[in-house]
Amino acid sequence: MLSPGTRVPLTIMVCIAISFSAQSQQINAYNYTLQKNLSSKNGVVVSAHALASEAGALMLRLGGNAIDAAIATQLALAVVYPNAGNIGGGGFLVAHLKNGQNISIDYRETAPAMASRDMYLDANGNPQMNLSQDGHLASGVPGTIAGIFACMKYAKLPFRQLVSPAIQFAEKGFTITEAQAKSLNDMRNEFIKLNTTVPVFVKKDPWKKGDTLVQKDLATTLKRIRDLGAKGFYEGITADLIAKEMKTGKGIITKADLAGYSAKTRIPIAFNYHAYTIVTMPLPSSGGIILEQMMKMIEKRNIALLKFETPQSVQLMTEVERRAYADRAKFLGDPDFVKVPVKTMVSEKYLDDRMKDFDPTKAGSSAQIAAGNIPESEETTHFSVLDKYGNAVSVTTTLNGGYGSRTVVAGAGFLLNNEMDDFSVKPGVPNMYGAIGAEANAIAPHKRMLSSMTPTIVLKKNTPYLVVGSPGGTTIPTSVFQTLVDILEFKMNTNDAVNKPKFHHQWLPDELYVEKGFSSEVKTALEKMGYKITERSSIGRTEVIRTDPKNVEGVADKRGDDSAAKD
Ligand code: GLY
Secondary structure, eight states: OOOTTOBOOOOOOTTOOOOEETTTTEEOSSSOOOOOEEEESSOEEEESSHHHHHHHHHHHHTTOOHHHHHHHHHHHHHHHOTTTOOSSSEEEEEEEOTTSOEEEEEEOOBOOTTOOTTTTBOTTSOBOHHHHHSSGGGOOBOOHHHHHHHHGGGOOSOHHHHHHHHHHHHHHOEEOOHHHHHHHHHTHHHHHHTOSSOOTTOOSSOOOTTBEEOOHHHHHHHHHHHHHTTHHHHSHHHHHHHHHHHHHTTOOOOHHHHHHOOOEEEOOEEEEETTEEEEEOOTTBSHHHHHHHHHHHHHTTOGGGGOTTOHHHHHHHHHHHHHHHHHHHHHOSOTTTSOOOHHHHTSHHHHHHHTTTOOTTSOOOTTTOOSOOOOOOOEEEEEEEEOTTSOEEEEEEEEESTTTTSOBOTTTOOBOOOGGGGSBSSTTOOOTTSOOOOGGGBOOTTOBOOBOOOOEEEEETTEEEEEEEOOSTTHHHHHHHHHHIIIIISOOOHHHHHHSOOEEOOSSSOOEEEETTOOHHHHHHHHHHTOOEEEESOOOOOEEEEEOSSOEEEEOOTTSSOEEEEO
């Protein structure tokens, strides 16, 4: 057994299979490799961490379906990818079941009962963004465990089996990658500052690639959930520990908030795009609605003729993004609390009107292009799963910022989210992603904060063709949009669609962000049209599964340690 801090060799290579012993049903968590591309005759899982993908693939091998694999992957991510994988956060699941049914489960966090509209404003009405982003007061009531149990009715394997890899990784540890070592070291001071006891993520000496991270408290929490179901999280010892942590750190989540949380089954958005049906997440994620708006605004414009990464195609997509994000800021919020004019926002007439002032020769202006006129309403993680039966699952889950609030529940070993920052703290004041919101996304007790997460499945003749999604805050819908346009319109191969440079415009600020590697000629041409262009490090980490009549192909984004595994 390896003890915490023991260094073992960790090989990271592209396109080499993960070491795995089917007999023992134990995954080798001390010696694994990344697999960026694979093809399979059966099922595939692609996620932000090789061990989480392998946990899902193990369930497929054991006779489980894509839902089983998704549950095991989500739980494993909570251990091996604490930046965003979680049981202290929330997420959304979109699935296409083999019987043809499309489902979506909303396990977004909610504002605690004691939350109020102006809770992050000081006496002069100025926003104190540190309170909505750092530490105890930043957390919404976690939804992940409720979401997982809401999915169990579609699963084949017992929960005990699905949680077993996560317990193994937490109890016996796993070796961390170079990127993880750097990320934990970068966060060291925050972990010390924002916790009442020093969490396992802080070590005396700096973390190094190949060190073993053991999370005993988290293993105990996962065992309580294994033995007691959702009550092992929302009631009893875990709820006591969360409430105690809140009291110590001046947070406001109570045991009543936890006991009162429920995940919701929502009707997914499903719309046609040429010969495809795109199934995606409805509110309280903005992602699905704005993805539909963006796809529909380009559908009649024959973008394929403009070709990938030309000034013309990038400009059209940028202007479409600008208009969709302006609508997001004004109209979107939790549909259980505000009336949102969804039908109008995605109607043909409305979207035609939105594009009436589009000029293909020059940059639009966010000062002039506000939200449409409707009469009266980075760190997240995505994984994609497909099984051999024809079930497809697309899940995006988050703590919001990297490591969420950076606060670990003492004694329970898991990080809490800082999702309250996804509310509009004050109308017109940007959140950590620079997104602004209005009354529709104001804070209210028990309300769900608006999200950008866009787990999506594309169907061809009513069977799964693509399973896609990405992390990245407000860049999520544009990453999914561009991946779909690259594959469906530009006929790009999956690897390039995932890994070629992306760009992003979100109305405000009125800037076009491009990734490093974006064509400098196209950049110059766009600047001539009047665009202000800012280069940024990375946009999204897209995990795609694509099917063809013979094979299933999984592609894990090169931007991180993301990795694919197969049945
Ligand atoms: N916290 C990022 C999102 O939900 O969009």
